[in-house]
Amino acid sequence: MAKLVAVDVHDVRFPTSRELHGSDAMNPDPDYSAAYVVLRTSDGPDGHGFAFTIGRGNEVQCAAIRALAPALVGRDVEEICADLGRVYFDLVDDSQFRWLGPEKGLMHMAIGAVVNAVWDLAGRRAGLPVWKLLADLTPEQIVGLVDWRYLRDALTPEEALDLLRAAEPGRAAREERLRTHGLKAYTTTPGWLGYDDETVDRLSRQAVADGFGQIKLKVGRDVDDDRRRLGVARRAVGPDVRIAVDANQCWDVAEAVRWVDRLRDFDLWWVEEPTSPDDVLGHAAIRRGIAPIRVATGEHAQNRVIVKQLLQAGAIDVLQPDAARVGGVNENIAILLLAAKFGVPVCPHAGGVGLCELVQHLAMFDEVAVAGHRPDRVVEYVDHLHEHFADPVRIVAGAYAAPTAPGMSAELLPSTLADYRYPDGPVWAGSPEPAGTVG
Amino acid sequence: MAKLVAVDVHDVRFPTSRELHGSDAMNPDPDYSAAYVVLRTSDGPDGHGFAFTIGRGNEVQCAAIRALAPALVGRDVEEICADLGRVYFDLVDDSQFRWLGPEKGLMHMAIGAVVNAVWDLAGRRAGLPVWKLLADLTPEQIVGLVDWRYLRDALTPEEALDLLRAAEPGRAAREERLRTHGLKAYTTTPGWLGYDDETVDRLSRQAVADGFGQIKLKVGRDVDDDRRRLGVARRAVGPDVRIAVDANQCWDVAEAVRWVDRLRDFDLWWVEEPTSPDDVLGHAAIRRGIAPIRVATGEHAQNRVIVKQLLQAGAIDVLQPDAARVGGVNENIAILLLAAKFGVPVCPHAGGVGLCELVQHLAMFDEVAVAGHRPDRVVEYVDHLHEHFADPVRIVAGAYAAPTAPGMSAELLPSTLADYRYPDGPVWAGSPEPAGTVG
Incomplete structure (x- = not known):
């Protein structure tokens, strides 16, 4: 034993x-x-x-x-x-x-x-x-993994069951598609604020060459700087590749609306973390202020209660859960179910150390067994530090390939x-x- | 030096x-x-x-x-x-x-x-x-102690200045009143869930004899039990002493409304922490559902951003900041200013180890220099563990006496x-x- x-x-x-x-x-x-x-x-x-x-x-x-x-x-x-x-x-x-x-x-x-x-x-x-372990569970088993406390005003276990059952017939086909095509990624590699223009240009072109349909740039320190860097990136990727921006919580509500207004001519796909991750009502106000540009957040959403409110308040267009911020796989199942109920696409946060390795499993479970196939689901990818993992992510033609090794790809090398x-x-x-x- | x-x-x-x-x-x-x-x-x-x-x-x-x-x-x-x-x-x-x-x-x-x-x-x-150190600061100095990030959509530094300046002329008279009469307290001593009925009865009568005009009972484990204990307490204190109840986050939104409905005949003064402290929208829904009974929360409000939203959403009737949960005196100044702007009384959380000792300073500063005198401001008091402090709180006729020793009354005895x-x-x-x- x-x-x-x-x-x-x-x-x-x-x-x-x-x-x-x-x-x-x-x-x-x-x-x-x-x-x-x-x-x-x-x-x-x-x-x-x-x-x-x-x-x-x-x-x-x-x-x-x-x-x-x-x-x-x-x-x-x-x-x-x-x-x-x-x-x-x-x-x-x-x-x-x-x-x-x-x-x-x-x-x-x-x-x-x-x-x-x-x-x-x-x-x-x-x-x-783990994505496959999850995707093979019955709807009843999945619902039993969730702490329903504080959720029932937005989603009941019964509604979750209905939603999971409705997704059951398509599981096999979606798993097949996932194994063949992977799950679409976008890359933040070109976008760090510390990079000079030449680096932004080079890495943006590289992203397109590597098959990515979306890149992301960090913004928020200086608006003229942001405009210049967005210009470099937009010229590098052309009009058809999406560019999202990420402010990493640096603005107040009114400041966010004003700042984004100065960036409108670069055709932004989403604006990420415009203000405090705790500010549900602030995100809702910003979303109203910058529409039709999308608002995205979630990597610092501390738990399912904040996510619930972001969805209830109509505060976001894109939800970005993090695999290692909340209470692990179980709480992230609750978060995926909430997003599915409200029809908001899940585009997980990744990067850092091993966040890509972990979160791919959640996104693939979402694809196969929860929200189903959504063309607007893209998973963040940053090409740092993967060499330290025993089962690193594999990106093929701008998509996460489905892991085949047992486990959650979490193991660091002994060295x-x-x-x-x-x-x-x-x-x-x-x-x-x-x-x-x-x- | x-x-x-x-x-x-x-x-x-x-x-x-x-x-x-x-x-x-x-x-x-x-x-x-x-x-x-x-x-x-x-x-x-x-x-x-x-x-x-x-x-x-x-x-x-x-x-x-x-x-x-x-x-x-x-x-x-x-x-x-x-x-x-x-x-x-x-x-x-x-x-x-x-x-x-x-x-x-x-x-x-x-x-x-x-x-x-x-x-x-x-x-x-x-x-x-510390209450006096704070109460002697100029409005400009007070505003300079606050981190205004994420607050300006609800309260600007300029509005805070106006509010503090308007309170300046009355400072001396309120300080005099404070030194004479202290600051009204209420007591949670009779109300712990582990106490038997005899203890609830005895401690409730003692509270009235000690001059308290409000007591608080813990509720939420069993509604019939709550009804019985509230009956004991109401008989003990009579109709004129206020009874608040505290659920310590144990309910979902709909459950809170149903449960409180079963307790309506005990004339509840407020219902505290009915659900997750993160659930701003949930508190707002509960407040609508149990009106005119008041909703109180704040001891687990993690920072000024949550407090801001509780006030913006009209989610609470009573704000209960904790001296040791947020970023110390400075963040609590922001919280007091927000409450004053929205006209919500501040009834600080206390108890635990030394929370009474700390928070009295903030409540007295609020009385003298921020919100001014409010008959509906009561500060929680629990008579545990004060003997371990070098400068313990003094309760006189159901009120906190203003500390006179230098500092924030935070020192534990070497023994x-x-x-x-x-x-x-x-x-x-x-x-x-x-x-x-x-x-």
């Missing part, structure tokens, strides 16, 4: 600030990091998961994951995998941990890391990639764990502090 | 779960705890602050505060005290820490603990209690730090795990 024997936690950091990869209006110098967790079992495969952070505080994120270990060690692995809601419900229902959010921030991300690791483990034991260990791994030797310390 | 030489962090826990003090519908067995911080200076007084938690995870809260230390140690104390926005702005603007919220949860509470400790320090150095230290203090010896471990 396999037991969960240990919860190993690793503080892994990449010195991305040295090259300004990942720079945007709010995050000038991130050091992409993972608070990485391995659920070690007494026999058979382990489960891998992580929270994504951008540097300082990753040690606190690791401490939060370690705090969950007593609730996990000693558990029966088969029981966990037979009831994939159990660990999630136990952790979010623990009242003492709950106080530290509730269901938000560092503690919730720790729960998300563990829950995703449980799914990775379950996929490995079943011999299936990466050794080399990028903070603060004592060789990459950090002689550079004990990440860039841009406060104060 | 005084320097900040060290940031000491203490994990302090009280075994309150042994007596079911603090038990409610969502928190059956809290161990009231503090992640306690001392800003040690090279000469003169130190600054004291803390985050309040309810047990497990307090070590993670401590780790979060420790992560902020490099941004603080070495700073000039006079500079800090001359510019009481500086530390707050530096910490919330740090992009790498910000990612862990943003501005919410464990990391934000850590910032709040440090910012409150800075105010405690400033009060001590000025020889003033408490030694006795309740977790996990190795003598109170915890032989009981290494807090009650009710997960799983």
Whole structure:
């Protein structure tokens, strides 16, 4: 009988600030990091998961994951995998941990890391990639994985069942299409705020050559700068490739409307994170103010309650869930169901460390078994740091190829764990502090 | 020249779960705890602050505060005290820490603990209690302490200035009244869910005898139980003392409306935390559904952006800020200004460990310099754990007496730090795990 024997936690950091990869209006110098967790079992495969952070505080994120270990060690692995809601419900229902959010921030991300690791483990034991494990569940099983608390005014379990049942007949055909064509991606690679015009131009052209139909640029530090960079990008990609922009929360409501107005002549596909991720009513006001340009958000939506309200308030055109911000696969199932109910396309956030690897599974599950095929679903792609993963994403002709390896593609290579260990791994030797310390 | 030489962090826990003090519908067995911080200076007084938690995870809260230390140690104390926005702005603007919220949860509470400790320090150095330090600031100085980002669609700095200037002429008279009569309190002492009827009856009668005009009962686990306990309490206090109820987030929207409907014959003053603290639209729907009974919330409002929306959406009748949940005194100034703009009374959350001690300063500042005198402002009071503080609150005839000692009343006694230290203090010896471990 396999037991969960240990919860190993690793503080892994990449010195991305040295090259300004990942720079945007709010995050000038991130050091992409993972608070990485391995659920070690007494026999058979382990489960891998992580929270994504951008540097300082990753040690606190690791401490939060370690705090969950007593609730996990000693558990029966088969029981966990037979009831994939159990660990999630136990952790979010623990009242003492709950106080530290509730269901938000560092503690919730720790729960998300563990829950995703449980799914990775379950996929490995079943011999299936997690998208397929999910897509083979019955509607009843899927509904049973969700915490329905606080959701029923927008979506009841019965409505969710109806929606999932309606999608059942098409599952096989959509899975076939997914295995053949993959899932459409867009790329943020050309768009970081720290890049000069030559880099924006070169990477934008490369994106088109690589088959992407959409790119994204960071904006929001200086409007004239944004206009110049958008001009470079629009000339590089031509009129038919979509350009989205991402303000990373830097504006107030009125400021967002004014700023976007100055960018209208570049045919923007969506405006992402125009203001605080907590500001449901603010997003709704911005959407009214910049229509018909779309509003997108979700990567920092702390939980399903915020997502519910974004949809209820008609605040967004595009929902961008993150695989590692909320309470893991289970809460993201709730989020996919909410989006399907409201008819809003799910275009997941990715990038960072391994977010592409994780979130592809959710998007593919959405395609096969929840919302079904939507031409307007595109999954973010950034070509950083994939070489550190045991089962990296594969992009073919601008689309995510369906993973075939068992699990959730979450495993970092042993050499990466050794080399990028903070603060004592060789990459950090002689550079004990990440860039841009406060104060 | 005084320097900040060290940031000491203490994990302090009280075994309150042994007596079911603090038990409610969502928190059956809290161990009231503090992640306690001392800003040690090279000469003169130190600054004291803390985050309040309810047990497990307090070590993670401590780790979060420790992560902020490099941004603080070495700073000039006079500079800090001359510019009481500086530390707050530096910490919330740090992009790498910000990612862990943003501005919410464990990391934000850590910032709040440090910012409150800075105010405690400033009060001590000025020889003033913090309420008086605040109430002596000019409108311009007060507005300069606030992070206006994400607020301007509801309240501009100019509107805040107008509001503060309009309150200036009455400051002296209100301060005089405050020093004479204190600030009206209400008590939650009789109302914990774990108490039997005899205890509810006895403590309710005691509350009236002690001069309180309002008590609060926890509800939400069983509606017949709630009816019985409300009957006991109503008989004990008579028809003229107000009874509020607190559901501690346990209901969905429709469930809240149905449940409160079953309690209408007890003349409820307000219904507190009926659902998720993140659910602005849910609170608005509940308020429409239970009118004219008031809706109150705020203790778990993660930051000023949520408070802004609660007010914009007309979701609440009573705002209940917590001194240690958001980014400290500075963010609470923003919250007081928002409430004043929307004309909603501020009835702060207290209880826990030292929350009464901290929040009285904010309520008194609100009375003297922001919203002015409001007969409907009552500050929560619970008579637990005050004996552990160097300058405990004083309740006289059902009112908070204005503190006179310098600082923010945040200092725990050295004996408490030694006795309740977790996990190795003598109170915890032989009981290494807090009650009710997960799983």
